[in-house]
Amino acid sequence: MGDVMLFENLATDDFICHGPGGMGDRDTFLDWLRWYPRAFSEQRPSLEDVIDGGDRVVARYTVRSTYRGGYLDLPGRDQEVEETGIIIFRLDDGKVAETWFEGNDLEVAQQLGGRVHAPER
Numbered sequence: 238m239g240d241v242m243l244f245e246n247l248a249t250d251d252f253i254c255h256g257p258g259g260m261g262d263r264d265t266f267l268d269w270l271r272w273y274p275r276a277f278s279e280q281r282p283s284l285e286d287v288i289d290g291g292d293r294v295v296a297r298y299t300v301r302s303t304y305r306g307g308y309l310d311l312p313g314r315d316q317e318v319e320e321t322g323i324i325i326f327r328l329d330d331g332k333v334a335e336t337w338f339e340g341n342d343l344e345v346a347q348q349l350g351g352r353v354h355a356p357e358r
Contacts, residue, residue, distance in 0.1 A: 256338040277302035
């Protein structure tokens with residue numbers, strides 16, 4: 238993860254991404270792609286499942302990495318974390334035109350010591 242040049246060659250010019258933070262364009266995704274490996278380094282990704290559905294490809298993955306800081310204001314402690322998720326890719330003429338991402342962000346935050354507080358009533 239984090240290979241900007243690879244993304245630039247594989248994605249369409251009008252690429253769109255959807256995720257927990259909302260919808261973004263090519264520049265939004267490139268910003269994330271530059272940030273992610275700084276916050277989560279030494280990445281060890283593995284593909285658990287891949288489903289080919291014509292112009293859609295679905296990938297379920299696990300990434301083990303070392304947290305360095307910069308995520309939800311949680312301090313970096315060189316801590317090992319495990320992230321899992323599912324990404325749906327829509328292809329257009331052999332390039333990625335759109336993605337939908339669902340990950341275990343809450344579990345990652347909890348692994349890093351983040352706490353969920355119930356709203357007061």
